Amino acid sequence: MTRPWDATGKSRAGNASIAEIHNQDLMMLAHEIFDPEANRRVLVDHAFIVAGG
DSSP states (O other): OOOOBOTTSOBOOTTHHHHHHHHHHHHHHTOEEEETTTTEEEEOOOOOOOOOO
16 A cells, blocks of 8 residues: 655645655765765765655
8 A cells, every 4th residue: 555655744735745755865965974985074065866756
């Protein structure tokens, strides 16, 4: 059975799920991570969005 929920378990309608993914991506892109090859902290510069369903 398919459930119309996002990862938070709340029911959403329309493009609200797309807006939430966009907001989470913007937060992720502003977050620094440690790059062991450069031996320093860097900003994320790309993301892969994989969706199914």
